[in-house]
Amino acid sequence: MLTALLITAIFGTAIYLFQLSLPAEPHHSRHGGFLTSINDIPPLGLGTWLSDRDKVAHAVEYAVGDKRGYRHIDAAAAYKNEDKVGKGIKASGINRKDIWVTSKLWNSDHQRDAAHRAIKKTIDDLSVEYLDLYLMHWPVAFLPDSKDNELDTETTIIDTWRTMEELVRANYTRYIGISNFSPADVETILAACEICPYAHELELHPYLQQQEFVDWHLEHGIKVIAYSPLGNTNPTYDSKLPPLLDDPFWNAMAAIKQATVAQIVLAWGLQRGTVVIPKSVHEKHIEDNLRALEITFSEEEMRRIGDQDRRRRMNDPGRSWGVALFNGLDDPTDLGRGDEL
Numbered sequence: 001m002l003t004a005l006l007i008t009a010i011f012g013t014a015i016y017l018f019q020l021s022l023p024a025e026p027h028h029s030r031h032g033g034f035l036t037s038i039n040d041i042p043p044l045g046l047g048t049w050l051s052d053r054d055k056v057a058h059a060v061e062y063a064v065g066d067k068r069g070y071r072h073i074d075a076a077a078a079y080k081n082e083d084k085v086g087k088g089i090k091a092s093g094i095n096r097k098d099i100w101v102t103s104k105l106w107n108s109d110h111q112r113d114a115a116h117r118a119i120k121k122t123i124d125d126l127s128v129e130y131l132d133l134y135l136m137h138w139p140v141a142f143l144p145d146s147k148d149n150e151l152d153t154e155t156t157i158i159d160t161w162r163t164m165e166e167l168v169r170a171n172y173t174r175y176i177g178i179s180n181f182s183p184a185d186v187e188t189i190l191a192a193c194e195i196c197p198y199a200h201e202l203e204l205h206p207y208l209q210q211q212e213f214v215d216w217h218l219e220h221g222i223k224v225i226a227y228s229p230l231g232n233t234n235p236t237y238d239s240k241l242p243p244l245l246d247d248p249f250w251n252a253m254a255a256i257k258q259a260t261v262a263q264i265v266l267a268w269g270l271q272r273g274t275v276v277i278p279k280s281v282h283e284k285h286i287e288d289n290l291r292a293l294e295i296t297f298s299e300e301e302m303r304r305i306g307d308q309d310r311r312r313r314m315n316d317p318g319r320s321w322g323v324a325l326f327n328g329l330d331d332p333t334d335l336g337r338g339d340e341l
């Protein structure tokens with residue numbers, strides 16, 4: 001009896017001492033082949049389209065820095081600044097596992113070998129060992145090396161999706177997704193996917209709310225990333241609508257919320273369950289936009305905002321490519337429309 005008690009005590013003490021010697025539970029987890037502290041896409045990220053090559057490294061470093069705490073960057077090969085974005089990520093000193101990085105496969109890289117080359121270059125340029133999310137930028141393939149965007153009518157979106165699935169299996173990216181797809185295009189991918197889309201990035205803002213399409217994705221477990229969340233604030237857009245930031249409805253609402261129009265527009269995007277990725281290269285805007293995370297609306301306010309939808313799209317390269325995009329959605333490409341309109 002005494003011997004049994006003695007053995008139990010010695011054994012118990014040994015286990016206790018062994019447990020003390022174990023390192024603390026790691027904060028991050030292993031997700032697929034990746035060690036990461038970020039399981040899901042952070043709700044607010046920094047956009048980088050049209051971010052000046054001379055300014056974007058500082059913008060990224062500033063956003064990711066401790067005081068601001070952005071943990072999500074939206075990049076793309078087509079923005080021609082991923083090397084500078086990578087400099088910003090590196091300069092911030094953040095651990096790779098603590099930041100979410102999205103990039104996108106350009107139309108001329110839809111063929112298998114080109115796609116493999118493209119993701120490797122993007123990873124290299126961004127100075128990350130892998131991506132969190134890789135999106136098919138458009139459901140449109142161009143012939144590789146074609147200078148005038150000649151369409152590749154052989155490579156289908158399913159072919160490209162199969163290649164993107166390979167990129168996940170090869171650990172180049174944790175997740176894959178789509179961008180600028182019509183409902184029929186999404187259904188095509190969902191019917192064929194072995195690794196299914198994690199997210200769909202599409203144009204969404206108060207002037208193009210697409211609430212039903214947003215809800216459909218959320219019901220199907222597909223995250224929705226709202227691009228151009230500030231609507232026609234992007235100076236490249238020529239929508240003929242008054243600037244969203246000057247809109248009287250939104251200015252009145254901003255006064256009620258004691259915030260700027262940009263902050264409350266982003267807050268609305270967040271409250272309806274979309275991820276918002278405002279672009280800025282200015283410290284003040286980068287900092288200001290974070291306040292969107294603290295602003296909420298009542299149900300009545302959300303309903304009134306819903307009534308403000310103008311169903312107007314800002315970003316449609318379909319006509320210049322000769323492709324009818326956004327079928328079944330608000331403001332689809334009208335291939336017959338004259339340039340003057």
Ligand SMILES: NC(=O)c1ccc[n+]([C@@H]2O[C@H](COP(=O)([O-])OP(=O)(O)OC[C@H]3O[C@@H](n4cnc5c(N)ncnc54)[C@H](OP(=O)(O)O)[C@@H]3O)[C@@H](O)[C@H]2O)c1
Nearest residue numbers: 047048049074227228229230233234262278279280281285
């Ligand atoms: N998947 C796709 O096909 C696709 C298409 C378009 C965009 N995107 C992604 O979505 C991101 C965001 O969209 P976007 O760049 O088109 O437009 P956006 O983020 O809605 O608007 C950007 C414009 O708003 C200004 N801005 C930002 N914060 C502001 C603030 N607090 N007050 C006043 N002005 C402010 C910026 O200027 P400053 O820089 O001067 O602050 C810039 O001119 C892009 O950068 C890109 O990453 C993806």
